[in-house]
Amino acid sequence: MPLLKIENLHHTYEDGTPALNGIDLEIEPGEFLAVLGSNGSGKTTLIKHLNGLLRPTLGRVLFTGKPIESVADREVFSRIGIVFQDPNDQLFASTVEEDVAFGPTNMGLAPQQVKERVHEALHRVGMEDFARKSIHALSHGQKKRICVAGILAMAPQVIILDEPTAGLDPMGVHSLMHLLEDLNKKQGVTMIMATHVVDLVPLFMSKIAILSKGRVLRFGTPGEVFGDAEAIEKAKLHLPLIAELMNILKTRDHVKLHHIPLTVGEARREILRLLSVQDVIERV
Amino acid sequence: MPLLKIENLHHTYEDGTPALNGIDLEIEPGEFLAVLGSNGSGKTTLIKHLNGLLRPTLGRVLFTGKPIESVADREVFSRIGIVFQDPNDQLFASTVEEDVAFGPTNMGLAPQQVKERVHEALHRVGMEDFARKSIHALSHGQKKRICVAGILAMAPQVIILDEPTAGLDPMGVHSLMHLLEDLNKKQGVTMIMATHVVDLVPLFMSKIAILSKGRVLRFGTPGEVFGDAEAIEKAKLHLPLIAELMNILKTRDHVKLHHIPLTVGEARREILRLLSVQDVIERV
Amino acid sequence: MAMSGPVRRSLPPPFAKGGGLAVCFLVLVMGVILVPANAAAMHISEGILPAGWALFWFLAAAPFVALGVRQINRRKKIDPMYIPLLGIFGAAVFVFSCFPIPVPVAGSTAHPAGTGLSAIFLGPFASVVIAFLSLLLQALFLAHGGLTTLGGNTFSMGVVGSFGAFGAFLLTRRLGLPLFWCGFAAGVAADLLTYLSTSLELALALHGDHSFWGVLGQIYLAFMPTQIPLALLEGAVTGGILVYVRRNRPDILRKVGLTREAAT
Amino acid sequence: MSGAHQFIDAQGDSRRLLVALDGRVKLVLLLAALLVNLLAGGLRVPLLLLLLAAVLVMAAGVPPRAFAKRMAVPVLIALVALLTQLFWVKDGELLLRVPLLAWEWLITSGGVRRGLELALRILGGMGVLLFFALTTPLPELLRAARFFRCPPVLVELAMIMYRYIFLLLEEGVRVRNAQKSRLGYVSPRAGLNSSAILGGMLILRTFDRAERNFAAMLCRGYRGALTDVMTRPLPKRDACVLLFGLGLLLTIFTLR
Ligand SMILES: Nc1ncnc2c1ncn2[C@@H]1O[C@H](COP(=O)(O)OP(=O)(O)OP(=O)(O)O)[C@@H](O)[C@H]1O
Ligand SMILES: Nc1ncnc2c1ncn2[C@@H]1O[C@H](COP(=O)(O)OP(=O)(O)OP(=O)(O)O)[C@@H](O)[C@H]1O
Ligand SMILES: [Mg+2]
């Protein structure tokens, strides 16, 4: 049974904007799903349906087979953690420590345990030195990290992140992505992440859904989806930079590539293969 | 005379955080400067000094040779436009149109002119269909575009952008960057842009300043700065992806590269050069 | 002033609409800034009411607060978003009534009450609770007003202010006046009634050997020059906000159950 | 930007005993002190309380200037109160006749006594209150309130309000800065227009942000009890402080 099943989901905002126009998706336990799409394509709106913050205009969302509005709030919120797009929407306590402790405290953990979790979570996002700092005195990227820490501290089974990497420095992006990968691979946490950074996707995600105008345009593995240049174009995305380079080499310069590599590692192997042919020739 | 000159700038926040610890920088008219740095390195704090929103604890900022606090507000704010990092810090009117019209109206333009400018600015960021929409009903990326439009409509001589591309879709990033490049090249607008997207820098910027812990770690052209892998590492950045690939090929695999290409175009040429050597051999 | 410095810098002006209003408003702000004792104690200060009167006003205000709490509890169960709604109006009342204008007689200060707004949006009972809490927070964190005088202040600003404003609003709606004027009436009523009852409380407690009525009259006279313009201003601001909200965010009016008002 | 947060948060050094003290103890002592102040009568008790408050404020690590400046207003109010009593109380022997235009103002010893009493009562009470305000963080206080069976919804609301006051002030500062950077206050006319927009938008923006924030709280398991009931036993140190404090207040009361 899929963990989350979205059936014919429509959402029209009060002012008449049709933000979602029939989304069908199934998310299996343990998956790492990337939701890609241009600005205004409906990613945030979709995500807000996944824990019941918004109610569908039509269609429904099933969580472990049951309509999500019929599952107790307490269960939904403790099993699904959401990192919002705008950190100012998410942080509300006055200090970092208090904010991160909020979720675990509400889960009824003992103070000592809460403390440990807070420490652990802050450590994981590289913010342990900021525990006592006021939230309003953090930089934007620092706030985003605290948002993630607040969810990590609750140890949910599903983590949904709305552009968690926007505004993080490159090192922060990498350590966050590795952290998420770890959680996903080792602890089986299901991950759903809306993002614009196509370069990350092939490195970490197992599935991609491309949204466009409130519909799912493509759904599949990175290889499948990025193979479809037309869909990518249509969704106002572009190929990962490496793929772009290799694609140009292949299509314009007729370099003989077996496939289009998506990551630095793959590209390196491919280029070496090409060059080693050369080496061989040279040696001959 | 540099357009903006920053001399020994220090800023310590009220809670004692030393955010800037002696910045010296000179920004020439017509330059396109990238400010890179990890989260919390002081980019936003620096930018807020450049139009006098924050006052230095020590040191000073000169605008066309005069201390910025001695220049009339009207002149500073009409000649220097700032796009804030968080769109909610920037947008305050109730509809898109009203917000974009705010600056030009205050400049004393005639209503007709204001209207034209608003239309033009919205067109440039691809949001002309949203003129009448409420600000609070926009998606995050849409808000970011409106922020840029609000500044474009004022046609300032210096545009300072604090991570304008964070949260934009890839197509949006490219069109924004080309728009900024156009303004910079054709109309001579001086650009200062804080960003984390190292991949963009070599394509568009003429100068880079890397901040770390409130100090300028490196200042120079992209070629110079990205040549210094140690500084990049220290500032928690990484090389542009293409540069990373080529760097690995060069250092680990001992592929004979003349230099490290930073962009797709450069890399393509370099790879073709390597392969054509092979082609030549093959043909031989 | 270490404390009032930040207040002055950071307190946003209250809510105004239109140019004329903004003028009044700037005058008000200038006034506040120019008066040396700008972060003056609000309401009746700690220590002014003798124990007997303090207790009396606590008893007088208690039933209203209790009823308000009951009502809030009930609505909260139906609509979880009711709490943030209350919170935001509470914050508004708090900030609103942070613009004190010292009155040279009677050891109290004049200031806008803000309860007109909360009474319209939340109803009088919830508004009493909101006023009670913002007075409490002001006493505890700004040392404005006082704890033993909390009962007295709640009675005048919360009970009399809210019910007066709500009554005025209902009445003017009945009469079919435009939304702005209904808000205006509510604001004026909230403000004036609050001060009438504050003066009453002061006169009852402090009149000494003078006749109660004489003292009451003197206090009214002292409040008059600041309070009348202030009441008009508060009325205008309250009306302005109502209209502004209707124009820009009718959904908020709908949310708080003023739907029919929004339609007119 | 952070001015909003400084004006209302506790000022003292959080490591010192007087600031870190259990909220329940503080609340009890505060109420006891205010009652003593109100009931004692005379001049000596309020004066002692005022001195005590001043000393304690210093001991808590609050800059003396902060205390002195915030006491300025109560002093003003106390003076005014003193004056009114000189007017309104005619008791005891006549001390002074002050000619006031066509009329004569009689100052009596009873008036002076009552006036001084009232003035000192105000100063004593405000001093104690200010000490409390300057050294107690709100969450601590709310936990204490829950312990004393305050209705949970009131505690919850107080906490939310407290938070939203900052939101409101923060939004105000943000909007003002945004307007300023786009020539919002360069001319009186622009200033007027900007203030009007600021005023109008402020409540709407704060409302939206408050709603989104609250949704985020719900997502993290918030169920209305922002502060758990404080069940932990009173630490010995705090119990001692409580006993000592009550003893001190009793002593002061008997000195009247
Ligand atoms: N509260 C709202 N009221 C009305 N329309 C809205 C509201 N929120 C979003 N919309 C509209 O719905 C559409 C989808 O918005 P959504 O926020 O889901 O986009 P998104 O994919 O998250 O975009 P981004 O990448 O910019 O974050 C957009 O056109 C937006 O303008
Ligand atoms: N209002 C404030 N009060 C106190 N400290 C602050 C405040 N604003 C920022 N800081 C601190 O100053 C340092 C620099 O912050 P700044 O916002 O300039 O960083 P930044 O380079 O813009 O980071 P980011 O990439 O995350 O936006 C950070 O350590 C931050 O915590
Ligand atoms: Mg979004």
Ligand SMILES: [Mg+2]
């Ligand atoms: Mg920043």
